[in-house]
Amino acid sequence: MIDSDERPLTGGCQCGSVRYEIGAEPLNLYACHCKQCRKQSGSSFGMSLVVPSDSFKLTSGTPKSWQRLTDQGSEMTCWFCPGCGSRIYHQSSSWPDQLSVKGGTVDQPVEAGAAIHIWTSHGLPSTPIPVGATTFPFEPDD
Ligand SMILES: [Zn+2]
Numbered sequence: 001m002i003d004s005d006e007r008p009l010t011g012g013c014q015c016g017s018v019r020y021e022i023g024a025e026p027l028n029l030y031a032c033h034c035k036q037c038r039k040q041s042g043s044s045f046g047m048s049l050v051v052p053s054d055s056f057k058l059t060s061g062t063p064k065s066w067q068r069l070t071d072q073g074s075e076m077t078c079w080f081c082p083g084c085g086s087r088i089y090h091q092s093s094s095w096p097d098q099l100s101v102k103g104g105t106v107d108q109p110v111e112a113g114a115a116i117h118i119w120t121s122h123g124l125p126s127t128p129i130p131v132g133a134t135t136f137p138f139e140p141d142d
């Protein structure tokens with residue numbers, strides 16, 4: 001999932017004031033093409049590297065948050081750098097023991113080809129998806 005042996009995983013925002021460490025191996029990697037993820041990323045999909053909540057530690061800076069309700073009725077808290085606006089991580093009230101770090105903020109290269117693509121039916125036209133990738137037109141059922 002990560003194309004590097006360097007541990008712990010580290011990362012941060014675009015301006016560098018918010019920094020974090022991840023002290024465990026990631027659990028999953030998603031590329032989500034839903035409208036919310038397109039808005040938050042400003043791109044054709046959002047990348048979520050799912051990690052155990054207790055493995056994520058801020059090492060500098062103080063992110064700000066805002067909250068939104070998901071279609072399933074849970075509360076999603078979205079953390080971002082107040083200086084540069086980079087989205088850093090999301091936490092859902094339905095999954096308190098996990099959080100999703102935005103893939104592009106990780107210093108070590110996230111293996112984009114390993115991502116599970118979800119909400120592909122809501123993606124931008126002609127967004128490339130690797131051949132052989134696991135895809136779901138909507139949210140997977142688990
Ligand atoms: Zn920043």
Ligand SMILES: [Zn+2]
Nearest residue numbers: 032033034037
């Ligand atoms: Zn999404």
